[in-house]
Amino acid sequence: xxxxxxxxxxxxxxxxxxxxxxxxxxxxxLGRIASKVAKLLRGKYKPNFTPHVDCGDNxxxxxxxxxxxxxxxxxxxxxxxxxxxxxxxxxxxxxTLFKKSxxxxxxxxxxxxxxxxxxxxxxxxxxxxxxGSEHKHEAQQPKLIDINTLK
Numbered sequence: 001x002x003x004x005x006x007x008x009x010x011x012x013x014x015x016x017x018x019x020x021x022x023x024x025x026x027x028x029x030l031g032r033i034a035s036k037v038a039k040l041l042r043g044k045y046k047p048n049f050t051p052h053v054d055c056g057d058n059x060x061x062x063x064x065x066x067x068x069x070x071x072x073x074x075x076x077x078x079x080x081x082x083x084x085x086x087x088x089x090x091x092x093x094x095x096t097l098f099k100k101s102x103x104x105x106x107x108x109x110x111x112x113x114x115x116x117x118x119x120x121x122x123x124x125x126x127x128x129x130x131x132g133s134e135h136k137h138e139a140q141q142p143k144l145i146d147i148n149t150l151k
Contacts, residue, residue: 020141024063
């Protein structure tokens with residue numbers, strides 16, 4: 001019996017298989033696409049997932065301006081931020097964040113679905129959000145995936 005075949009393989013920075021992926025947000029619900037993108041950024045869909053290593057993909061979201069929120073979530077949902085000063089708690093709705101840029105809304109939602117540590121900032125830097133169907137990462141030869149096929 002070969003005991004070497006039972007060793008757990010732990011990914012590291014050198015052995016991580018990072019790819020470039022394009023996700024189309026046209027007509028998709030914000031929370032559903034954000035949870036799947038967070039899993040892609042984290043590397044949860046890969047067989048060599050390691051929790052403390054950035055082994056996820058670089059994700060490009062196109063058509064972010066065509067994302068959907070159901071019901072009154074555009075105006076009723078509230079995202080809080082705190083400046084650190086007394087009286088510095090700010091309230092934002094998805095509508096006000098979306099008016100600034102759709103990237104602001106996507107980053108806020110996806111950041112809440114990532115772990116609360118230094119790795120999250122590194123993972124969030126692998127996210128690229130664009131309003132139209134054009135992006136500037138053609139040189140990386142990203143592959144288009146259907147987000148609805150992922151669990």
